Amino acid sequence: MSTQKQSVEIQPKKDFNKEKFFVYNVQCPACNGKGSHTGYTPGKKDPDITPCKQCDATGKLKAEIDIIWTPYYD
Numbered sequence: 646m647s648t649q650k651q652s653v654e655i656q657p658k659k660d661f662n663k664e665k666f667f668v669y670n671v672q673c674p675a676c677n678g679k680g681s682h683t684g685y686t687p688g689k690k691d692p693d694i695t696p697c698k699q700c701d702a703t704g705k706l707k708a709e710i711d712i713i714w715t716p717y718y719d
Contacts, residue, residue, distance in 0.1 A: 651671075653666055653668075653710060655712055661714070662713065662714045662715070663711070663712070663713050663714070664711075664712040664714075665709065665710065665711055665712070666709075666710040666712070667708065667709055667710070668707065668708040668710070669705075669707050670705055670707075671705060671706045671707070671708060672704065672705060673697060673699055673700035673703070673704055673705060673706050674699075675697055675698075675699040675700065676697035676699070676704060678704040678705065679697070679704055680696065680697055680702040680703055680704040681694050681695060681696050681697055681702060682694070682695045683695075
Protein backbone atom coordinates (compact mmCIF):
# COMPACT_ATOMS: atom_id res chain seq x y z
CA MET A 646 0.00 0.00 0.00
CA SER A 647 1.31 3.43 -0.90
CA THR A 648 1.43 6.25 1.61
CA GLN A 649 1.59 9.99 1.14
CA LYS A 650 4.50 11.71 2.87
CA GLN A 651 5.29 15.39 3.16
CA SER A 652 8.26 17.08 4.73
CA VAL A 653 8.93 20.57 6.02
CA GLU A 654 12.39 22.07 5.92
CA ILE A 655 12.87 24.61 8.67
CA GLN A 656 15.35 27.47 8.78
CA PRO A 657 15.15 30.37 11.25
CA LYS A 658 14.45 33.74 9.69
CA LYS A 659 15.95 37.01 10.80
CA ASP A 660 13.84 38.79 13.45
CA PHE A 661 11.28 35.96 13.77
CA ASN A 662 10.98 33.63 16.73
CA LYS A 663 7.61 32.04 15.90
CA GLU A 664 6.35 30.41 12.73
CA LYS A 665 3.20 28.53 11.83
CA PHE A 666 2.80 26.12 8.91
CA PHE A 667 -0.23 24.29 7.63
CA VAL A 668 -0.35 21.04 5.69
CA TYR A 669 -3.70 20.61 3.96
CA ASN A 670 -5.66 17.84 2.29
CA VAL A 671 -4.21 14.85 4.14
CA GLN A 672 -6.33 11.71 3.92
CA CYS A 673 -7.83 10.73 7.27
CA PRO A 674 -6.26 7.45 8.43
CA ALA A 675 -9.20 6.61 10.70
CA CYS A 676 -11.75 6.34 7.87
CA ASN A 677 -9.35 6.04 4.89
CA GLY A 678 -10.74 9.27 3.44
CA LYS A 679 -14.34 8.03 3.31
CA GLY A 680 -15.65 10.35 6.05
CA SER A 681 -17.55 7.58 7.79
CA HIS A 682 -17.33 4.10 9.26
CA THR A 683 -19.62 1.29 8.15
CA GLY A 684 -20.73 -1.47 10.47
CA TYR A 685 -23.36 -4.14 10.44
CA THR A 686 -25.86 -5.14 13.08
CA PRO A 687 -26.96 -8.78 12.96
CA GLY A 688 -30.53 -9.07 11.69
CA LYS A 689 -30.55 -5.55 10.27
CA LYS A 690 -30.82 -5.16 6.50
CA ASP A 691 -29.05 -1.81 6.03
CA PRO A 692 -25.49 -1.04 7.20
CA ASP A 693 -24.84 1.25 10.16
CA ILE A 694 -23.01 4.35 8.93
CA THR A 695 -21.27 6.48 11.56
CA PRO A 696 -19.60 9.80 10.68
CA CYS A 697 -15.86 9.81 11.40
CA LYS A 698 -15.07 11.80 14.53
CA GLN A 699 -11.39 12.40 13.68
CA CYS A 700 -12.04 14.25 10.40
CA ASP A 701 -15.60 15.44 11.18
CA ALA A 702 -16.86 13.39 8.23
CA THR A 703 -14.75 15.34 5.67
CA GLY A 704 -12.34 12.49 4.92
CA LYS A 705 -9.43 14.96 5.09
CA LEU A 706 -7.24 16.44 7.82
CA LYS A 707 -5.13 19.58 8.21
CA ALA A 708 -1.93 19.69 10.26
CA GLU A 709 -0.98 22.87 12.12
CA ILE A 710 2.73 23.06 12.90
CA ASP A 711 3.98 25.68 15.35
CA ILE A 712 7.71 26.42 15.50
CA ILE A 713 9.11 28.50 18.35
CA TRP A 714 12.78 29.41 18.08
CA THR A 715 14.57 29.83 21.40
CA PRO A 716 18.23 30.18 22.39
CA TYR A 717 20.15 26.94 22.81
CA TYR A 718 22.61 26.79 25.67
CA ASP A 719 25.03 23.88 25.38
